[in-house]
Amino acid sequence: MSERDDGEREFDIKWADAAAHKEPSARARMLAARWKENPPGPVPFRGDPDPVRHSRRRSWISTAVVLGSVAAIIVLLGYSGFRAGY
Structure with a gap:
């Protein structure tokens, strides 16, 4: 094949x-x-995630x-240093 044929066949x-x-x-x-048989339900643009209960309480704990x-x-290290006589 020549280069001209390749150029003509190029996408x-x-x-x-x-x-x-x-x-x-x-x-x-x-x-x-799939949707023809079982169409999907409406979905909001940004769906709210499921609310997590007690998330603030768990974060404080x-x-x-x-x-x-x-x-x-810190207390154990300070006590051990105090007992060692530093």
Whole structure:
């Protein structure tokens, strides 16, 4: 084959975009077939997530546990340093 034939056979995106009929993708065809039998329900643009109960209470409890653990470690290290005579 010559270079001229390759140039003529090269895919032309403008020609493809100008096509009168565009075939949907496989996923679009699959969803269309599925929704024909069982259409999806309405969905808001940004659906609210399920509310989490006691999230603030749990965050305060975890914060108190972490701070209590840090305080206990500081006290133990200070006590051990005091007993060692530093």
